[in-house]
Amino acid sequence: MEISFWKERWDKGEIGFHQEHINPYLGYFYGEKGPAHEARSKLRVFVPLCGKSRDLWWLMNNGYATVGVECSELAVEDFFNEHQIEYRRSELRSHVHYAADNLEILMGDFFSITREEVGKITDIFDRASLVALPEEMRRDYVEKMTELQDPGTRTLLITLTYPHGDMNGPPFSISEEEVEDLYGTHFSIDKLVAKNVIDDEPGLKSRGLTELTETAYKLTRK
Numbered sequence: 001m002e003i004s005f006w007k008e009r010w011d012k013g014e015i016g017f018h019q020e021h022i023n024p025y026l027g028y029f030y031g032e033k034g035p036a037h038e039a040r041s042k043l044r045v046f047v048p049l050c051g052k053s054r055d056l057w058w059l060m061n062n063g064y065a066t067v068g069v070e071c072s073e074l075a076v077e078d079f080f081n082e083h084q085i086e087y088r089r090s091e092l093r094s095h096v097h098y099a100a101d102n103l104e105i106l107m108g109d110f111f112s113i114t115r116e117e118v119g120k121i122t123d124i125f126d127r128a129s130l131v132a133l134p135e136e137m138r139r140d141y142v143e144k145m146t147e148l149q150d151p152g153t154r155t156l157l158i159t160l161t162y163p164h165g166d167m168n169g170p171p172f173s174i175s176e177e178e179v180e181d182l183y184g185t186h187f188s189i190d191k192l193v194a195k196n197v198i199d200d201e202p203g204l205k206s207r208g209l210t211e212l213t214e215t216a217y218k219l220t221r222k
Contacts, residue, residue: 003071003109006049006132022058023127025216029156029192030125031062040064041102046121048110048145049129052079059125060103067104067121069095069113076107092117111144118148124155124219131160131171138174142182146221155187155219160212167207176215183219190218 035043040063050056050068052075059066070076076098080087087100095108095117106117124145133141145155159174176191183189198205198212205212 007072007074021054023055023125023158025156025158025193026055026058026125026127029216029218030059030064030123037063043122044120045123045125046118046148047125049132050105051075051128052082053128055125055127056103056105057083060101064123065102067106067118069106069108069110069118071107071109073107076105079105111140113144113148115148121149121153124149124153124157126155127158128171130157131169131174134169134172138178138182146186149221151221153221155217155221157217157219159215159217161215162204162209162212166209166211167204171204179217186222187219188222190220192216192218 030045034040044065044067045059047053047056047059047066047068050070051072052070053068056066056068056079073096079085080098080100085100085103087098090097090099092106093114094112095106097117098105098107106113126145130138130141157179159179160171161175162173164173180189194213194215196212197214198209201209201212
């Protein structure tokens with residue numbers, strides 16, 4: 001699944017994966033149960049494959065320094081235009097850098113991104129990255145994510161699990177066993193919550209799904 005696949009999805013407006021509302025797990029674990037507002041400025045949250053997610057807007061407006069990476073220029077510029085945010089644009093080694101107050105977005109190929117470009121991060125929010133990638137790309141993705149983190153970095157990872165053969169992704173089904181296999185060596189893994197969400201996803205139901213479990217994990221870099 002090449003970068004051109006996702007650019008084409010954005011260019012054609014085929015973005016059923018884009019959510020109009022803030023992710024409830026983000027609002028709960030980084031809002032209601034998160035650090036006090038005055039402590040949030042010390043945290044820097046990385047959102048891989050961010051698209052034009054409203055989660056970015058929520059993070060920056062709730063006191064978190066935020067950095068995302070996205071391959072589609074259309075998605076990045078849509079985000080700033082839809083939220084009427086002025087930004088500065090500059091060229092980096094392999095990415096285009098968009099900056100506005102406590103938000104940065106790096107536009108380009110995720111797999112070529114460097115620690116220097118991302119900067120020091122304390123937290124990661126992965127709602128739509130791992131589940132967007134086919135099995136043959138996931139280990140490379142996790143290796144790159146591991147490379148970008150210092151020990152102690154926390155990740156809120158959201159996965160989806162459904163019966164094999166019910167649907168062709170994306171989003172792809174990720175089992176608990178695969179999460180352990182991918183992350184177990186370099187991360188401690190805490191399962192936070194698992195929820196049956198099939199009735200909340202009519203679009204996926206129409207694609208043939210009969211069961212769908214959404215699971216939130218806390219990963220901590222060893």
